[in-house]
Amino acid sequence: MYCSDPDCSHLLAEADLAAGCCQNCYDMLDATQIEVLRKEIGIAKYAPPEITIPDKNEEAIALPEFEMCPSCSADLMDQSLSEWRQGAPCPICQEPSPHQNATDSTQVTLAGEKWAGPNMLSFILNSGPNIGASFSLPIGVDLGRNNLLQVLAIPGYESKRGYLSGEHFKLHVSKESGIVSIEDLGSRNGTYINGVKIVGPIPEDLNYGDVLNLHDLSFSLSAQSSPFLRITHKPSRVVIEHPLFDAPLRLHLGRHTSDGGREAWFRMAQTEFVGNSDALAALETISRRHLFLEFERKENQISVSIWNEVDKISFGVQGVEKLFSTGPSVFEHLIDPNEHKSMVFTHGKNVFEVEYFPVRT
């Protein structure tokens, strides 16, 4: 594809796509051009950062804000609600308000924190005056107008908060696959992924770059938003990457699973290396039950625990060297969650490099 400026005959390529701008005449590429160019270059999936708000079939309905008194189940609204929130007793049953001394347990972390945290996902805002801002949302927590708007703090959005339900959606991350999914909690005005409304209690997968819409609030899952681990088996160059959303996370770097089956990553490596006898030979040095790693968040650090059940293994990281004796042993090492860290485990000819990558801001 050529640049759309009639005075410029530049043939657009990767560099133009990367910059979003013609590298000859500064003409900016629009969403349509970007899409065509991506197809030409062969990057099939287009994750558009400039997003259209989907046409909604249903007119948005604003709900009045209410909260239920836990004692008499009365729905409190308006004046009663604000008094109740300030600690006044329920006007119906006179039971004391739980807000009396309570602190808001659903309060979520404010945007701008460097480390999204193991139980947080990062998003980029696609609408409103703060477009482009990134913020974090917690996993496994009911998210609705109260905690969501607290995080976003979008000027002028207060008047529209009624369009979001009190419990609107929930984010999930699979412990096994690391796949992010989203569940609509029966919201009044719906949750949309790329313009398609999601329904029901089964969470829909959410990929990087997918666009979420709640009424006219739009945001997308930020690419590589979470900390992740990259484990390289050096002799065979097998690489496993694992997101670290949901600490504690336990990984087994061996050939066999606990029930005697083959580890998925090991099986994939074998398939990958068919015909490459050197790599296959290197894989054979991996033990059946080789090495266990557990990652856990401890206060402001990540603790890495290592088990070995079979043989002598040495652990090396800058400033620390440790040799494990034969037989079961445990070693714990703390790392800073904001820093990239590389740890090396050596066992005979086997070398595993375990790299920790913090969230990229």
Added chain:
Amino acid sequence: MPQPVLTASLTKDVALCNSPLKTKGALTIVAEKDQETLPLDLLLVLDVSGSMSGAGISVVTDSMKHILNDLMRPEDRIAVITFNSSAAVHTQWTDVTGTVAPLTAGGGTNFGSAINQVLSFLGGNDNDGSRAGVAFFLSDGQGQAAKDDNVRSIPDFGFTMHTIGVTSGANPTHLEQMAELARGHYYHAPGFEDVKQAFQSVFNYGKTIVYAAPDLDITIPDGVALSDIIQTPQGLSLSKHLGPGTHSISLSHMIKDTRMEISFSVSVDNVLCEGQTMIATFELDQTSTHLSVRGTDDQTELYNAPMNTDVTMIAHSAVAATALKKGDEAAVTRALTKMEKLGTVNPNANTRTTIISQATQATTQGERMEILGKMQSDTSGKTKLRDD
């Protein structure tokens, strides 16, 4: 002296490292919230050549009286310079309590001497930035041209100069160019009745000034160049090309509750892989901001990095505004089409598309420029059309 807030950004904040880069950037300048408007010094530079005699002079006199009696606030001042073949100070700075002596018309038209007179008059004015200065240059005919450099130095005195062409005999090219050089607008008044309207419009504009024609210092490191530096909404071309070094450019006034936007093209010889590559430092008064880009070779990150739609919109607005000034309708249409597409993600782009389309439909170039001049963004970036 209150400080404005500067924000600079590129279309993307990451770029392919170890490679050259060409992209667009934008600088926005926002006055402090609840900033008071400055008292206004209004300098009228009036053509009193023979062709202005009769109806022309009486309308101009009426318009001056209207400003003096009805529009001026107690803190404002007015002064008058008249010119024909030569120029003279007709009325020294005076406030609402003063009067302006009657005007008489006769002789030829010499823009050059008028501008020289303006410069020597402003030279004695000693403006420390605490007052807004607006000069208003009115002529009905073809004049002997003023030197560009002389016109360009008017903003150095804290004044912007607006020009008005009365009757079809006026040479708009000349007056438009003078307005551009002096960071002002050009108004077209086909008949003498329109003169009054233009006076009022300029006065209303002057009343909203919160920051008198400031100088923007731009420091550019080696290996970087900025070009096509354009100030919107005025569509003023500030500079064609700035290479490494420190440069100072005069801006137009800052208007109350309005965001000043400066669009530019950026070319970087080589984006570093480690850390940030510095592109420019912008400095206005005591406030400054840095613009830099982060290099990466991560393809996914590059392609998925979000485009800053504000930068895109400011760039399109600048292209549309300059094309409109040049009368290049095809270029305006191209810019508007792009802006319309942008409207799906940035509602302000829709507003701008509407305003610029409206400007293209105006019958005279002067009207077009006037509509463009009224296109303003408030401090939050929301675009609106000023209604005066």
